[in-house]
Amino acid sequence: MAATPSATLPSTFLPCPGFRESCRTLNWRTHKKQLVRKAGAVKVRAKFELEPPPYPMNALEPHMSRTTFEYHWGKHHRAYVDNLNKQIVGTELDDLTLEDIILVTYNRGDLLPPFNNAAQAWNHQFFWESMKPGGGGKPSGELLELINRDFGSFEAFVKEFKTAAATQFGSGWAWLAYKANRLDVGNASNPHPSDEDKKLVIVKTANAVNPLVWDYSPLLTIDVWEHAYHLDFRSRRAEYISIFMEKLVSWEAVSSRLEAAKAQAAEREKEEERKRREEEEEYQAGDEVREMYVESTDSEAE
Amino acid sequence: MSWCCCNSVCTSSSRQLLATSDLSSIPSRVSNVGLKQKRSLCGVPKVFAYYGLKTPPYKLDALEPYMSQKMLEVHWGEHHCGYVEALNKQLEKNDMLYGCTMDELIKVTYNNGNPLPEFGVAAQVWNHDFFWESMKPGGGDMPKLGLLQLIEKDFGSFTNFKEKFIEAALTLFGSGWIWLVLNREEKRLAIIKTSNAVNPLVWNDIPLIGLDLWEHAYYLDYKVTHSSSFLLSAKRFFLMCLSLFPLFSQNDKANYVNVFMNHLVSWDVALGRMARAQAFVNLGEPKIPVA
Numbered sequence: 001m002a003a004t005p006s007a008t009l010p011s012t013f014l015p016c017p018g019f020r021e022s023c024r025t026l027n028w029r030t031h032k033k034q035l036v037r038k039a040g041a042v043k044v045r046a047k048f049e050l051e052p053p054p055y056p057m058n059a060l061e062p063h064m065s066r067t068t069f070e071y072h073w074g075k076h077h078r079a080y081v082d083n084l085n086k087q088i089v090g091t092e093l094d095d096l097t098l099e100d101i102i103l104v105t106y107n108r109g110d111l112l113p114p115f116n117n118a119a120q121a122w123n124h125q126f127f128w129e130s131m132k133p134g135g136g137g138k139p140s141g142e143l144l145e146l147i148n149r150d151f152g153s154f155e156a157f158v159k160e161f162k163t164a165a166a167t168q169f170g171s172g173w174a175w176l177a178y179k180a181n182r183l184d185v186g187n188a189s190n191p192h193p194s195d196e197d198k199k200l201v202i203v204k205t206a207n208a209v210n211p212l213v214w215d216y217s218p219l220l221t222i223d224v225w226e227h228a229y230h231l232d233f234r235s236r237r238a239e240y241i242s243i244f245m246e247k248l249v250s251w252e253a254v255s256s257r258l259e260a261a262k263a264q265a266a267e268r269e270k271e272e273e274r275k276r277r278e279e280e281e282e283y284q285a286g287d288e289v290r291e292m293y294v295e296s297t298d299s300e301a302e
Numbered sequence: 303m304s305w306c307c308c309n310s311v312c313t314s315s316s317r318q319l320l321a322t323s324d325l326s327s328i329p330s331r332v333s334n335v336g337l338k339q340k341r342s343l344c345g346v347p348k349v350f351a352y353y354g355l356k357t358p359p360y361k362l363d364a365l366e367p368y369m370s371q372k373m374l375e376v377h378w379g380e381h382h383c384g385y386v387e388a389l390n391k392q393l394e395k396n397d398m399l400y401g402c403t404m405d406e407l408i409k410v411t412y413n414n415g416n417p418l419p420e421f422g423v424a425a426q427v428w429n430h431d432f433f434w435e436s437m438k439p440g441g442g443d444m445p446k447l448g449l450l451q452l453i454e455k456d457f458g459s460f461t462n463f464k465e466k467f468i469e470a471a472l473t474l475f476g477s478g479w480i481w482l483v484l485n486r487e488e489k490r491l492a493i494i495k496t497s498n499a500v501n502p503l504v505w506n507d508i509p510l511i512g513l514d515l516w517e518h519a520y521y522l523d524y525k526v527t528h529s530s531s532f533l534l535s536a537k538r539f540f541l542m543c544l545s546l547f548p549l550f551s552q553n554d555k556a557n558y559v560n561v562f563m564n565h566l567v568s569w570d571v572a573l574g575r576m577a578r579a580q581a582f583v584n585l586g587e588p589k590i591p592v593a
Contacts, residue, residue, distance in 0.1 A: 231521070234380055
């Protein structure tokens with residue numbers, strides 16, 4: 001989700017902008033959008049906007065009703081965005097991207113007040129983009145290969161995902177994520193410390209938490225807060241999850257997110273390799289200095 | 303509190319099972335799980351008790367227009383019933399938990415903060431029983447007698463207490479409950495908010511009022527109108543109009559909490575609970591014997 005100047009009109013619900021445009025929001029990690037103009041001009045305050053889902057609100061009928069969208073997107077999601085804007089105005093969070101705000105306010109689990117709104121705003125945008133009219137079916141290509149490799153089969157993956165979503169007690173989300181990080185993550189403790197790197201994992205999170213805080217790359221999510229399914233399914237969460245998997249999931253979106261995640265992981269590895277080489281060179285260059293230090297302490301001891 | 307038969311609305315099989323066992327006669331819990339009867343050595347069948355769905359102490363349409371019949375049918379008949387069924391299913395697998403009272407079950411499964419899988423559903427069964435009893439038709443207004451005195455002593459005034467209660471409700475994020483409790487150690491009233499299924503029993507406090515803040519508790523009434531009641535009262539019509547405007551979703555919760563405090567909460571029941579609590583907590587001045 002990109003931060004845009006507050007001078008633009010608030011987003012009304014426009015006709016489907018097309019899938020390519022929504023891909024833009026999938027490259028969420030690339031650049032920090034700095035909205036500071038040249039010296040002397042007024043600094044533009046970044047303000048998050050509520051973007052519409054990439055399809056009309058009745059496009060997912062009968063699996064997800066228009067009424068649900070009107071409340072879920074039109075009230076809940078809108079409230080998160082508006083409240084977030086109110087909370088960050090004038091603070092040091094004001095110029096950050098949404099992802100950075102989430103990471104900063106997660107604060108290793110000791111949540112700061114803007115976290116809930118920021119994370120929920122991000123989660124919901126991600127959720128709308130995880131669905132499409134005429135969705136469902138099976139993934140293909142590299143995504144299917146990875147699913148088969150990491151879960152055994154597509155059916156086994158679906159079963160595990162459904163179980164995770166159904167057993168998230170209370171409010172929360174279930175995620176398919178790409179895990180490519182090393183074991184020591186900067187912002188929080190890693191919940192899967194013994195897993196190998198670089199694999200697909202299913203995680204479930206409570207309330208507003210999302211896998212970004214563990215440095216995973218989310219690929220797919222389902223909202224299991226009650227407001228997501230109560231109007232259409234009442235208490236039958238399992239039915240909602242099944243319908244989501246069979247009729248709503250946009251595997252194209254998941255595949256392109258996977259590509260982006262792998263590209264980012266590769267870039268990071270190169271970066272780390274480069275840094276490690278630089279450090280090694282420094283260490284080797286610094287050897288003589290180190291020996292002198294050792295000698296001087298010996299002489300002091302005498 | 304859980305040994306009751308189901309109402310006909312609930313279609314669960316738990317309605318067939320009645321609690322007839324004498325607790326003291328339940329043998330060591332290494333028994334066959336899932337059997338309704340077990341032949342002992344003398345041939346007398348022993349019935350193992352399951353938990354049942356308790357009906358609210360009023361008809362399902364009695365809380366109209368503040369909580370609709372439809373809302374109760376879904377909340378009690380589907381959600382609460384679902385918790386009871388899930389609990390019975392889980393208890394079938396674990397005979398160590400058999401025969402506990404609901405309070406014991408909650409404390410045991412809470413496991414000092416590392417809850418067992420049964421905790422969520424067990425606590426939700428108890429919580430909902432407590433919630434239905436915390437409301438009554440024609441509720442709201444003010445507490446009386448000793449409870450009012452205690453509220454005034456611990457919160458300054460009833461208005462202040464009400465404000466704090468509503469504020470706590472609105473600042474709870476995610477699913478959970480709001481409680482007015484009597485804190486045993488400090489011997490004073492407190493407002494507690496808990497997440498998901500947690501309730502004050504696990505800290506050994508005594509709850510007096512409970513308010514369900516899971517979204518399923520207010521989503522139907524404060525999100526959509528339904529055709530069940532064609533004659534809308536002025537109040538419900540007003541609430542309906544409110545929901546049509548693009549307000550923050552927080553306002554739905556605020557409406558629900560305000561309606562609960564003004565029209566639903568049963569201070570009589572709270573007074574009764576407080577009276578019972580005084581058997582366990584001495585709220586008076588300590589009597590220091592003079593030699």
